[in-house]
Amino acid sequence: MADFALRRRMMVDTQVRPSDVTKFPIIDAMLKVEREAFLPDALREAAYSSENLDLGEKRVLLEPRTLAKILDALNISGDQLVLDIGCAYGYSSAVVARMAQAVVAVEEDTAMAAEAQSVFVESGTDNVIVHEGPLADGAEEHGPYDLILIQGGVEQLPDAIADQLKDGGRIACLFMEDALGIVRIGYKTGGTLSWRFDFNASAPVLPGFEKEAVFAL
Template sequence: MTDFSARRTMMVDTQVRPSDVTKFPIIDAMLSVKREDFVPAAQREAAYMDGNLDLGGNRVVLEPRTLAKLLDALSIDGDELVLDIGAGLGYSAAVIAHMAQAVVALEEDDAMASEAQETLMAAGADNVITHSGELAAGAAEHGPYDVIVIQGGVDHVPQAIIDQLKDGGRMGCVFMDGALGEVRIGYKSDGRMSWRRAFNAGAPVLDGFKRHDQFQL
């Protein structure tokens, strides 16, 4: 029988801590959340591998290092509302739930959203709302948000998403340029975003976040 608890500890000790992630809420969350419960059944054995985990349909669970460093750069506080875009089967939302006041987990694949809701409930993540809808449209009815996290690659961020971020809020996502990518943290001031590079990472670009998408009628 697989000892997932030991694998979880090893993930934190070999992938997260060596990446200079030291904030206790992040370490605690990644030690506590059972990643194997938030991946497709056929992928359970690969749940703690070093790399993005394929969910199919150009979607991934971000590798532990990337998610941990992204959350570290965002410094989510316990009184903040977070929009988690592209939540997939709910792993990222479960982790963020340990550090935020509340999380809205947005997922446009109805089957994944339904499974995420069930798994999050079973995990006791009662401060997460699962919202089914188009990723690029956000979830305005639950906002505005203190923090927005995008669980996948982007070429650009749609204005509809930026509009749902509070002034003074921040956003984190993986900007891709071909095969190369970097995580950037964006800060909103007077309605405008300013971005700074955080670290290198990669992820497939989400539908609705590709440059050409904004020109389609």
């Protein structure tokens, strides 16, 4: 039987801490949330690998380093409402839920959303709302949000998502530019987002977050 607790500790010690992520709430959450519980049986053995895990249909579970550095940059506090887009089976939302007041987890795949809800119930995670619907639509009815994170690549951020961020709020986006991915943190002031570079990473572009095709005659 796999010793997942040991693998969790190794993940933190070899992937998270060496990436300059040392904030206690992040380390604590990533040590306590059972990553393997938020994956299909066939992927559980690979739960703590240092790569994005392929969930099919251009969806991945982001590698631990990428998620940890995004959480570090967003600097979540216990009074904040967080929108987690593309939560898949719910791992990222479970980690964020240990740091935030509440999380709205958006998932458009019905089976993934149902499984995430089931694992939240089993694990006693009671401050996450699973919202089933198109990822690019977010979850306006529960917003506006203090923080937004997106579990996959972005070529173009939908206006609907930007509009759901509170003024003074922050959003993390992994912008894919050809093969290169850049995580930027957006700060909303006076209704406008300004972006700063944070680190390099990579992930498939999520459905609904592609650049609009431009047709030239």
